[in-house]
Amino acid sequence: MTRTPGDAGAERADAARNRARLLEAAARLVAERGAEHVTMHEVARAAGVGKGTLFRRFGDRTGLLLALLADAEAEFHETYTLGPPPLGPGAPAGDRLTAFGCALIERLADDTDLGAALARQVPLERLHGSQVARAFHHHIASLLREAGVEGDTDMLAHTMLATANSETVDYLRNEHRISTARLRTTWAELVRRVVARAGEPVGHR
Amino acid sequence: MTRTPGDAGAERADAARNRARLLEAAARLVAERGAEHVTMHEVARAAGVGKGTLFRRFGDRTGLLLALLADAEAEFHETYTLGPPPLGPGAPAGDRLTAFGCALIERLADDTDLGAALARQVPLERLHGSQVARAFHHHIASLLREAGVEGDTDMLAHTMLATANSETVDYLRNEHRISTARLRTTWAELVRRVVARAGEPVGHR
Missing domain, CATH: 1.10.10.60 (Homeodomain-like)
Incomplete structure (x- = not known):
């Protein structure tokens, strides 16, 4: 033609x-x-x-799944960037960070979550470079900076995200039978320790 | 017969x-x-x-690879449980924890490391339940407790290990071109924040 x-x-x-x-x-x-x-x-x-x-x-098939994932994530992106606090703006950065990780964990534990199901089908090296993964990383790094955390916030965001991604959450739930509640508490604990203000008690026995 | x-x-x-x-x-x-x-x-x-x-x-093939992995890891296990400080006993728990994560990162960045190469060939759900993974987790959790960290040290150990496993280290090195030095510094920073003593400055701008 x-x-x-x-x-x-x-x-x-x-x-x-x-x-x-x-x-x-x-x-x-x-x-x-x-x-x-x-x-x-x-x-x-x-x-x-x-x-x-x-x-x-x-x-390829992965490209199609990534396009579907980007669509599926658009709503969640709006929720955590524009929606009500504590996930959206208006709450202290530390609280938003806690809410964000807890939301990711909840979504990964929800069998009906389309974004989570799609993410599991994308090879890791493509997923980690995807627009969605970059948006998650950017959000965590921004909140760390907003909370006044000093140092390499880009890398801290990478490592924190690694504790709440599908590989980690799936193996802790499936292999170690860790409850979603315990995963959420641990994320909150990690946030608390990372964003603790100088001189503030971090929690020691 | x-x-x-x-x-x-x-x-x-x-x-x-x-x-x-x-x-x-x-x-x-x-x-x-x-x-x-x-x-x-x-x-x-x-x-x-x-x-x-x-x-x-x-x-099966994975069972064979896991047996090889257990053999390959025996020497490293001896180094971090019985060898010289700061990896082995004799240094403060926080220093040992820093040294342990840095050793894991160094090994994953070393193309000649047999244990790391074998671990990459084992499906994640089998690897995470393996004797070697349990030993790593046990070591981190023990050092957290020895450092006086309160709370759910088992879970903190799981999440910290997730930041230094082969999936995380490989994608940060390959996809984001993060240097081994920066990965080590981030691990040290994470340890510092998690084991920070109450009232001690954690590092804020």
Whole structure:
């Protein structure tokens, strides 16, 4: 098929329509049978779009899952950046940090959470470089700085996030039978110790 | 082949010899071509032992890798439990904790480290339940208690270990190009904040 330059607008509209249709079909299939059981072939067929188009649009299956993840996370992003405190602005940074980690842990413990289910299907090296992971890291680092924590807050944020990601939360829940409540308390304890103000009791026997 | 009860001793000796021979062959193959390229078939052939015996002895490939890992870690275990301070006994618990995490990070950054290479080949849910992982956790929790940290030291140890395991160290080095020195400094900083004594300045701007 050849197109004249005048068709460029129509082509862009086509592409956008296809993208939306593919994401919608993929989201529906993931909801119906779980992210681990959805193939590229089925998504293309359900969307009524060629498999070539699907691969061109998203690169590979992981690219499609990451696009779905970005969509699924948009609402949570709004909640922790614009929603009511203590997750959203208005509470002290330490309280927001506690609320944020607890929300991540709750979501990972919730079998119906779409974002958590999608994240588990993405290879770690792609997930850690994703827009969603970067947004989580940025949020934690910003709150650490806002709480007045000195030092390498970027790295502290990386290590803190490692304690509340799906690998850690999943193995502590599944292998060690740690309750969600205990995971939340530990996150809160970690935040308390990391953001403790100079001269303030940190909690020692 | 039938055996009389009197053969039980000889059978045990046979089993021990086969086990040692299989582990030796596996270790040699892993050293030669990397843990990821070693198959059960090759190990059995190199040891001159039937494949059935190999599977009976170790369950599966992961079981064999975990047995190799336990052997490879024995020396490190001796170093951190009995060797010279600050890794071994004799230094304050906080210093030992700092030294231990830094040693883990150094080992994960060392491409020639056999234990680290084997650990990367074991599925996470098996690795986290392994004798080696439990020993690491036990060591961190004990040092936290020795340092006088109050609260849920078992859980604090789990979360601290999550910041220095192969998944975290590998992705921070590979995806974010974080240097080993910066990882070590962050571990030391985390230890400092977690074991800070009440009333002691924790470091705030």
